Amino acid sequence: MRNDKSILLGAVAYDPKVVTIWEGIREHFQDEGVALDFALFSNYERQVAELLKGHIDIAWNTPLAHVHVKQRTGGESISLGMRDSDRDFHAKVIARRGAGITSLKDLEGKTLAVGSSDSTQARILPLYFLGQEGVDLSRLKILTFDTHLGKHGDTGTSELDVLKALHEGNADAGTIGDLIWVNEQAAGHVDSGRVEVLWTTPGFDHCMFDAHPLVSPEKIEAFKRVLFAMSWDNPKHRRLLELEGLREWLPPREEGYNSLKEALKQPK
Numbered sequence: 001m002r003n004d005k006s007i008l009l010g011a012v013a014y015d016p017k018v019v020t021i022w023e024g025i026r027e028h029f030q031d032e033g034v035a036l037d038f039a040l041f042s043n044y045e046r047q048v049a050e051l052l053k054g055h056i057d058i059a060w061n062t063p064l065a066h067v068h069v070k071q072r073t074g075g076e077s078i079s080l081g082m083r084d085s086d087r088d089f090h091a092k093v094i095a096r097r098g099a100g101i102t103s104l105k106d107l108e109g110k111t112l113a114v115g116s117s118d119s120t121q122a123r124i125l126p127l128y129f130l131g132q133e134g135v136d137l138s139r140l141k142i143l144t145f146d147t148h149l150g151k152h153g154d155t156g157t158s159e160l161d162v163l164k165a166l167h168e169g170n171a172d173a174g175t176i177g178d179l180i181w182v183n184e185q186a187a188g189h190v191d192s193g194r195v196e197v198l199w200t201t202p203g204f205d206h207c208m209f210d211a212h213p214l215v216s217p218e219k220i221e222a223f224k225r226v227l228f229a230m231s232w233d234n235p236k237h238r239r240l241l242e243l244e245g246l247r248e249w250l251p252p253r254e255e256g257y258n259s260l261k262e263a264l265k266q267p268k
Helices: 017-031 044-052 063-072 120-132 157-167 178-186 217-227 235-244 255-265
Strands: 007-012 036-041 058-061 078-083 091-096 111-114 141-144 173-177 195-200 208-211
Touching: 007 017, 007 044, 007 217, 017 036, 017 235, 036 044, 044 058, 044 063, 058 063, 063 120, 063 208, 063 255, 078 217, 091 120, 091 157, 091 178, 111 120, 111 157, 120 157, 120 173, 120 178, 120 255, 157 173, 157 178, 157 195, 173 178, 208 217
Parallel strands: 007 036, 007 058, 111 141, 111 173
Antiparallel strands: 058 208, 078 208, 091 173, 091 195
């Protein structure tokens, strides 16, 4: 483990704004008298590996990375906090109008476009939930878009590929996260005359701050104190919160990852 008194946090550089976000948060911590720095990684597998080695103290993880950390530490890793927007996340099953799909069972025999294999919201959980609803997954013709593997769906690119396939008639239905669906609608990129929502999945939780089990209690408490001190009412904080897609940091909860844990037990 690191014996440096400063906190070293890991984050994945999925977008240029990541630098702006963490430089701003580092400044916030410094203003509160806590030394924090960050290390950027190109993928979550490397970030998880470096956390488990104790080379970083804390990692800002996707749900898939969070579950992997919990599993590989025997449940001993320390969950620190999450965004309000990370709670009760959903995915959508989108259907192409005219494809003859009015129910989930109608997906059988049809082409279903899905996002990257490491995307919780665009592939792993939608397929799991469909199976739970009685859809015979072996009868689906799966069209995969494995773009930006290692980023765990953070870039949203594979979800945009799914929407494109539907609009162009290359797929009958597709799975994407709620956030991309809402954003693409707001941007005017969804033709409601061609596609519609067939189904919304049950809720699940998204990103989490994970600490190595041996990080000192002093670092843990300092991190939580300063993180939760960020306020939407503070214009300086609000700029960073908006960039990171939240209004408020919330305490951790584990029950929102139960469906993902079950999905990962399924045979590939």
